[in-house]
Each structure stands twice: as C-alpha cells, then as structure tokens.
Amino acid sequence: MAKMSDMQRKRVGVLISGRGSNMASLIKAAKLPTAAYEVVSVISSKPDAVGLKTAADQGIAAVALDHKALGSREALDAAVHNALIAHKCDLVACAGFMRIMTAEFIAKWQGRMINIHPSLLPLFKGVDTHERALEAGVRVHGCSVHFVSAELDAGAIIAQGVVKVLPGDNADALAARVLQVEHKLYPAVLQTLAQGRISLHDGRTRYVDDDAASLSVLSA
Numbered sequence: 001m002a003k004m005s006d007m008q009r010k011r012v013g014v015l016i017s018g019r020g021s022n023m024a025s026l027i028k029a030a031k032l033p034t035a036a037y038e039v040v041s042v043i044s045s046k047p048d049a050v051g052l053k054t055a056a057d058q059g060i061a062a063v064a065l066d067h068k069a070l071g072s073r074e075a076l077d078a079a080v081h082n083a084l085i086a087h088k089c090d091l092v093a094c095a096g097f098m099r100i101m102t103a104e105f106i107a108k109w110q111g112r113m114i115n116i117h118p119s120l121l122p123l124f125k126g127v128d129t130h131e132r133a134l135e136a137g138v139r140v141h142g143c144s145v146h147f148v149s150a151e152l153d154a155g156a157i158i159a160q161g162v163v164k165v166l167p168g169d170n171a172d173a174l175a176a177r178v179l180q181v182e183h184k185l186y187p188a189v190l191q192t193l194a195q196g197r198i199s200l201h202d203g204r205t206r207y208v209d210d211d212a213a214s215l216s217v218l219s220a
Helices: 021-030 050-057 073-086 103-108 129-136 171-194 210-216
Strands: 010-016 037-044 061-064 091-094 113-117 140-147 157-164 198-201 204-207 217-219
Touching: 010 021, 010 050, 010 073, 010 171, 021 037, 021 050, 021 171, 037 050, 037 073, 037 171, 050 061, 073 103, 091 171, 113 171, 129 140, 129 171, 140 171, 157 171, 157 210, 171 198, 171 210, 171 217, 204 210, 210 217
Parallel strands: 010 037, 010 091, 037 061, 091 113, 157 217
Antiparallel strands: 113 140, 140 157, 198 204
C-alpha cells in the first residue's frame, strides 16, 4: 500500500479529559506509513489530564483547558473550537472527553467529529456502561464509534466492537476486554474517515465501499 504524504494526511485534533488511552492508540496508528491522518493537537478539558503529557512526549501540541475556570459549556466549546482552528484540524476525535458539548459547537464540526463509547449503542448511553451491562444480564457487550450529534451518544453509528460477557465477569474485567477492542476499532474508523470512505449523510453513516462497510462490526 502506498505511503501517505504529509500533504495528503488529514489533520486530527483529539479531545480528552483523562489518561487518553484511546488517544494513545490513535497516535500509534498515525505513525504507520500508510496512515491517512496525523494527530496534530490534543486538547483536554482538565489541565492535569495525564494524556497531555503523553501527547507532549510525542511532540504533539498539548492544549490544557480548565472547564471549571472557563465557567460555562459555551466558553469551553469556544476555547476548544479556537484551538482546533489554530492547529488547522480537519477532523476531531473524542477520546474520553467528559464534557457535554453545545449544539452550536457540534454543528460546526458535523460529520467531521467522532466519538468512541464503551457500549453497543443504543444500549447504555452515558456512564457506568459495564456495570449496567452486567446488571442487565446481556450476553454480549462492546464499544461503538459514532458521529457526534447534539443528543448525547445518539449520533449515527459507524462501527461497533463486540465481546462476549463471560461467567464470573465483573465490571473491571469486562472493561479491560472492551478497551482492547476499542484500541483496534477507533484507529481503523479514523483511518477510513480520513480516507473519505465513510461520511455522514442525512443523519446516517454512508459507506463508500465494501471494505469500509466491513468495519461495521469487529468481534473479539
């Protein structure tokens, strides 16, 4: 497969609030010669997020914002947007960004901003997904990558990763297996988005080719 030039690669801003393990998986994949994107900035809603150091150590611009000091969702969204524009980002990948965004901000990045969520959406939106999955007695669980929409965890689903719920599982064990799938699925989806092989059309995900569509379910 041909090596991608820097001129061809899409510029990606990653939004985090904590350790940024999915961010790290995106950065690692971006180093492959065939990568269709490069991570040019990591923006955190918390100034002490561990993921900021990870990004800085990789030579990536690390932008520390403080949602408490900024005082409102509108102010935080404006700061995030300005940082993305300053780093000339084409795409946005949310990787554990634990703030609810305004509809106005989301509209500016509609179809260019994706998120990974630790459940098989539309099941278990929000937090504590692994505990809730075990309480519900589901036999499979997993993660979903979706376009970000104004409604929380309700944007068009791009792809999902599935794991079996094993006898004796607790939330930590289940979460660890789901995270392994997240680290495979998210870079694959971002790569395909950067290649222009998936897009948002009338509120639904459009796949350009069969290979892009084959990402829709990843089993582990």
